[in-house]
Amino acid sequence: MHSPELLKGTLQTILLKVLKDHGKMYGYEITQRVKELSDGHILLTEGALYPSLHKLDAEGLLKTETVMMGKRVRKYYTLTPEGKSLVKERVSEFVEFIRTMGNVLQIELN
Amino acid sequence: MLTNDHIDYIIKDLNYRGIVVEGIQDELIDHICSAVETEMAGGSRFIDAYHHILKSFGHTAGLRETQKQVIDSENIKPKDMLKNYFTVAIRNLRKHSFYSFINVAGLSIGLAICFVISLFVINEISYDKHFVNADRIYRVKSEIKFGGNHSNMLYCPAVMAGTLATEYAEVEAAVRFRERGSYLVKRTIDNIKEDHVIWTDKDFFKVFGIPVIAGNAETALAEPNSIAISERMAEKYFPNENALGQTLILDNEMNVKITAIYKTLPTNTHFHFDILIALEGLEEAKRPVWYSNNFQTYLLLRTAADSKKLESKFPALVVKRVMPQLAEVLGGDFTMEKFIAAGNKMEYTLQPLADIHLKSSLQGEFEPNFDIAYVYLFLAVALFILIIACINFMNLSTARSANRAKEVGIRKVMGSFRSHLMRQFLIESILLSFISILFALLIAYVLLPLFNELSGRTLVIPFQQPALYEIIILAALGVGFLAGIYPAFFLSAFKPVSVLKGHVALGMKSGFIRSALVVFQFTVSIFLVIGTMAVTQQLNYIQNKKLGFNKDQVLVIEDAYALGRNRMPFKDEIMRSGKMENATMTGFLPVSGTWRSDNPWWVEGRDPAVQENMVSIQNWRVDYDYIKTMGMNIKEGRDFSLDFPSDSSAVIINEAAIKHFNFSGEIIGSKIATFGDDGKGGPDRNKLNTLTVVGIVENFHFESLKQNVTPLMMELSKQPEGPISFRFQSQNTQEVIKLVETKWKEMAPGQPFTYYFLDQRFGSMYAAETQLGKIFGIFSVIAILIACLGLFALTAFTAEQRMKEIGIRKVLGASISSIVMLLSKELGKLVLIAFVLAAPLAWFGINWWLKEYAYKTEIGVRLYLAAGIAAFIIALTTMSFQSFKAAASDPVKSLKSE
Numbered sequence A: 001m002h003s004p005e006l007l008k009g010t011l012q013t014i015l016l017k018v019l020k021d022h023g024k025m026y027g028y029e030i031t032q033r034v035k036e037l038s039d040g041h042i043l044l045t046e047g048a049l050y051p052s053l054h055k056l057d058a059e060g061l062l063k064t065e066t067v068m069m070g071k072r073v074r075k076y077y078t079l080t081p082e083g084k085s086l087v088k089e090r091v092s093e094f095v096e097f098i099r100t101m102g103n104v105l106q107i108e109l110n
Numbered sequence B: 001m002l003t004n005d006h007i008d009y010i011i012k013d014l015n016y017r018g019i020v021v022e023g024i025q026d027e028l029i030d031h032i033c034s035a036v037e038t039e040m041a042g043g044s045r046f047i048d049a050y051h052h053i054l055k056s057f058g059h060t061a062g063l064r065e066t067q068k069q070v071i072d073s074e075n076i077k078p079k080d081m082l083k084n085y086f087t088v089a090i091r092n093l094r095k096h097s098f099y100s101f102i103n104v105a106g107l108s109i110g111l112a113i114c115f116v117i118s119l120f121v122i123n124e125i126s127y128d129k130h131f132v133n134a135d136r137i138y139r140v141k142s143e144i145k146f147g148g149n150h151s152n153m154l155y156c157p158a159v160m161a162g163t164l165a166t167e168y169a170e171v172e173a174a175v176r177f178r179e180r181g182s183y184l185v186k187r188t189i190d191n192i193k194e195d196h197v198i199w200t201d202k203d204f205f206k207v208f209g210i211p212v213i214a215g216n217a218e219t220a221l222a223e224p225n226s227i228a229i230s231e232r233m234a235e236k237y238f239p240n241e242n243a244l245g246q247t248l249i250l251d252n253e254m255n256v257k258i259t260a261i262y263k264t265l266p267t268n269t270h271f272h273f274d275i276l277i278a279l280e281g282l283e284e285a286k287r288p289v290w291y292s293n294n295f296q297t298y299l300l301l302r303t304a305a306d307s308k309k310l311e312s313k314f315p316a317l318v319v320k321r322v323m324p325q326l327a328e329v330l331g332g333d334f335t336m337e338k339f340i341a342a343g344n345k346m347e348y349t350l351q352p353l354a355d356i357h358l359k360s361s362l363q364g365e366f367e368p369n370f371d372i373a374y375v376y377l378f379l380a381v382a383l384f385i386l387i388i389a390c391i392n393f394m395n396l397s398t399a400r401s402a403n404r405a406k407e408v409g410i411r412k413v414m415g416s417f418r419s420h421l422m423r424q425f426l427i428e429s430i431l432l433s434f435i436s437i438l439f440a441l442l443i444a445y446v447l448l449p450l451f452n453e454l455s456g457r458t459l460v461i462p463f464q465q466p467a468l469y470e471i472i473i474l475a476a477l478g479v480g481f482l483a484g485i486y487p488a489f490f491l492s493a494f495k496p497v498s499v500l501k502g503h504v505a506l507g508m509k510s511g512f513i514r515s516a517l518v519v520f521q522f523t524v525s526i527f528l529v530i531g532t533m534a535v536t537q538q539l540n541y542i543q544n545k546k547l548g549f550n551k552d553q554v555l556v557i558e559d560a561y562a563l564g565r566n567r568m569p570f571k572d573e574i575m576r577s578g579k580m581e582n583a584t585m586t587g588f589l590p591v592s593g594t595w596r597s598d599n600p601w602w603v604e605g606r607d608p609a610v611q612e613n614m615v616s617i618q619n620w621r622v623d624y625d626y627i628k629t630m631g632m633n634i635k636e637g638r639d640f641s642l643d644f645p646s647d648s649s650a651v652i653i654n655e656a657a658i659k660h661f662n663f664s665g666e667i668i669g670s671k672i673a674t675f676g677d678d679g680k681g682g683p684d685r686n687k688l689n690t691l692t693v694v695g696i697v698e699n700f701h702f703e704s705l706k707q708n709v710t711p712l713m714m715e716l717s718k719q720p721e722g723p724i725s726f727r728f729q730s731q732n733t734q735e736v737i738k739l740v741e742t743k744w745k746e747m748a749p750g751q752p753f754t755y756y757f758l759d760q761r762f763g764s765m766y767a768a769e770t771q772l773g774k775i776f777g778i779f780s781v782i783a784i785l786i787a788c789l790g791l792f793a794l795t796a797f798t799a800e801q802r803m804k805e806i807g808i809r810k811v812l813g814a815s816i817s818s819i820v821m822l823l824s825k826e827l828g829k830l831v832l833i834a835f836v837l838a839a840p841l842a843w844f845g846i847n848w849w850l851k852e853y854a855y856k857t858e859i860g861v862r863l864y865l866a867a868g869i870a871a872f873i874i875a876l877t878t879m880s881f882q883s884f885k886a887a888a889s890d891p892v893k894s895l896k897s898e
Helices: A004-022 A027-037 A046-058 A081-105 B004-016 B025-041 B046-057 B059-074 B078-095 B097-125 B158-167 B204-208 B231-237 B307-311 B314-330 B336-341 B353-359 B372-399 B401-413 B418-455 B466-492 B496-501 B512-544 B560-576 B626-630 B645-649 B655-661 B733-747 B758-764 B767-801 B803-811 B816-850 B861-888 B891-896
Strands: A062-069 A072-079 B137-146 B149-153 B155-157 B171-178 B183-186 B192-194 B197-200 B212-215 B226-230 B247-250 B254-262 B275-278 B293-301 B345-352 B554-557 B580-585 B598-603 B615-622 B634-637 B650-654 B671-677 B683-697 B712-716 B724-728 B755-757
Touching: A004 A027, A004 A046, A004 A072, A004 A081, A027 A046, A027 A072, A027 B025, A046 A062, A046 B025, A046 B046, A046 B059, A072 A081, A072 B025, B004 B025, B004 B046, B025 B046, B025 B059, B046 B059, B078 B097, B078 B418, B097 B353, B097 B372, B097 B418, B097 B466, B097 B767, B137 B155, B137 B353, B155 B158, B158 B171, B158 B293, B158 B314, B171 B204, B204 B293, B226 B231, B231 B254, B307 B345, B314 B336, B314 B345, B345 B353, B353 B372, B372 B418, B372 B466, B372 B512, B372 B767, B401 B418, B401 B466, B401 B496, B418 B466, B418 B767, B512 B767, B512 B816, B512 B861, B554 B733, B554 B758, B560 B580, B560 B724, B560 B733, B580 B626, B598 B655, B615 B655, B626 B724, B645 B650, B645 B683, B650 B655, B655 B683, B655 B712, B683 B712, B724 B733, B733 B755, B755 B758, B758 B767, B767 B803, B767 B816, B767 B861, B803 B816, B803 B861, B803 B891, B816 B861
Parallel strands: B197 B275, B226 B254, B615 B712, B650 B683
Antiparallel strands: A062 A072, B137 B149, B137 B293, B137 B345, B155 B293, B171 B197, B171 B293, B183 B192, B183 B247, B212 B254, B226 B275, B247 B254, B554 B724, B554 B755, B580 B724, B598 B615, B598 B671, B634 B683, B650 B712, B671 B683
16 A cells, blocks of 8 residues: 555546546546556545545536436546646656656666 | 445435535445445445445544535635625625614724824824934933922033033034024015024034035034024025025024025924024023023934933033032032932933923923823724724624524535635625725825814825725724624524524523623713813813913013014003003013023022022013003002002012012011122122012912912013013904004014914913813714614614514503613613723723823712713613614504514
8 A cells, every 4th residue: 555645646647547548437436446557555535536526627627427326326527628638748747757756766767 | 236225324324424515425425335335245244334434434524524625625716705705795785784884884983083093193103203313312301409499391501512512422413402482584674473493503414414405514503693494494585596695684683694404394393493593693502501501402322322321421410510500609508418408409311302202291392292191092092992883893793693593504504614604704894894994094084184183283194105005905804804703703603403493592682792892882982971071171170260360351462572662652552542451561471381580589688508598489570560461469568560669679479489488577578689690691699689579469370280380479670571461351352453453564564463362372271181172072972973873773673673572562552662661771771881880990081181280170970970871861862763663663564474
């Protein structure tokens, strides 16, 4: 498990990228997908996930659609065009960050 | 898979745990359901899986925190949020326009008062700070106690300034002033009277650093008969001309040359000299005499010099310089020890420039100063008025809480946090205070000229200063916050369940704090009313007190010396008109600011070297008609009379003098003596001047009633001079003035005709009191007004709340008067309590204020009662308007609905 402190700044990037790769997703699905991709090393807490999703939504980067499932209501998130264009930017920004961190910490990155 | 029962369980449980916000509730339910399903697929029981998932959320607290964060993260546009607050606020204010009006009216009046007072206080504090070396300028004050006379004054010996400047390392420069009254100034023909004329040294510019526009500050005023004038004077006498080097004529006889023109002194200066005459030309300024104090002395200390250290050297100066000269004059076995043992004192101290305007009231001030106690008093009163206005706001808001309680409840149910509600209420009050402050500015703008007239200042609202706008915004925020914080706390604390069920404490009964606030408002108001009444009573007392002379119907013609040799003929001609009862020519008048002369005298035959024998006494030189003209009373003996040729060596003394002289035997016929004049202005020990007492005049007040009557003697002047006073009979004062003016123009062509009435001048001795009385009067009216506005609204509110009760009471047979009584009773009680609190406070305040008067009025219980009853009646009238309206309303209407 990675420390939540390290995750804090990258949460939005993760959400955007996962949504870009998978299209329509709901909250629980996102946590599961991230867990899977990280081999269980990254567990998104609900307390961090939902505020972030709602924030991205309010900023117009995501759009939502709700589906009635019997007694339950499921809310799906997808990227808006603005959201999509941002993903690439965020990812390359993050790669650049990793590279810089590598230099700073004097580690070889493959 | 989860069954419907499971899902219902989760929905209910989450709801119970407070997850209620739309858009989050559904999402969390789905999330938890999905997670539970996953765990159950792994073999767990439903309830274990559910609790495990809840744990990962952090149970109830964690769930709620998540919900809160989601709400917060959605509110990313504060502008929208604020806009919403504003919309709601404006709607609320408009909906309750009556209460909004009361609030705005009260607050804006309160703020306007605060604003004007702040301008005033800032101006008072700014006095003399503009001088370049303000923190290094000091003036010397003296305390001299000698021969029964005790004076705190600014007068120093002529030689002091020079001695200090040359012999004391701390002093960089020193400057002296000598006042010789007003001057008639002319360029060629017509004289103009100038009041702000002073004799001074050439270091004036060096000490005060006043910018010189033309001429050389170093050399100006160095020569006799040279003067420096202010820019204003230059423009007045030499419009569009270069005034430098030109000549003016002072008092028809002194030709003076203008050697410098300096920048006119700003209004916030403790002196406003327009013409400076070089002291170089005054013989008196060169006398090396240490026991005669006539010159105000200002010092410029060197940078980093210690004023306390300099001050500590003054006693040695007195011993070294003053005492030897005193010993020589008084003769006998005079010693410093005996001087002090007889209870005498001679002490010089320093007063910083910054203390002059607010902390100094000594003999020899150039202009009347202000008192810092009044600055504090005004500030306190302004602040209290503002608080009264804020209290209206608080009371109305909390009183109306019943109406808003539902709003609070519903908003909370809809997911509002307490902080949101508080923000809403605070924004409402801040909006209100913004509106009020705009009105306040308007009121202040209108009020300021009036205030300026009252206070004798020239205040303006500094619209061009950006600081003003910053202060306005800060003040609006501050006042809004102050007024809104209590209602915000109070209202936002309501529990939605109890509010919506209708269990909110309503109306007057709930408000202990509200009652306390009303009591506070009226305590302040009643205090102000009592204060105003006391000041007015003291003023009346002063106006009507038996003064020992008759101040009415006396016309004083100033600058009679401009008549030259025509003085006596002028007086005689006017007497011949038959319009005047009496006339006298002397500058010694029984109002302050006229001539004074103080000398030591003793009963002839006693040893002047024994200090107890010396009486320091006012020595007035008058003429035969003086006592008659002034309407003074001879108690024993007789007035001066032409029938007694020996009256040239006669003296009339007042009752206070008798006490101090301690005559042995018959007073009339006793002789008193002093040293004669040595012809050079000093006393001649070998020549005694002796006068015989022919009459005793009843004590009359020749200074402010703050002081006791001191010993005084009158002798006949060998050469009458000074202004001419006429006692006239005619009721038509205009006619009298016209008569005198015509004669004046005829006999003194080209000279300005100036006059005053003795009672006017007497009144101006109490200008500060009159001012205080008026300002206090205005304050108390405003305080009462604002408090009553609040009371008015509160009664309206109570009546509204109790509409049904009133209706039922009326149906059951209650009379209108009993209902009015019912509605007014509670608030009336509060006013009574306020009176009980205010009375002792006012008693302390009044005693403090009256302390400085030697003669004061008796403030009886009646005054307090009158003030209390007045406040009570005003409050009752205010309330009865509303309560009568409620009581007279038709019960059918109020009971019909529902």
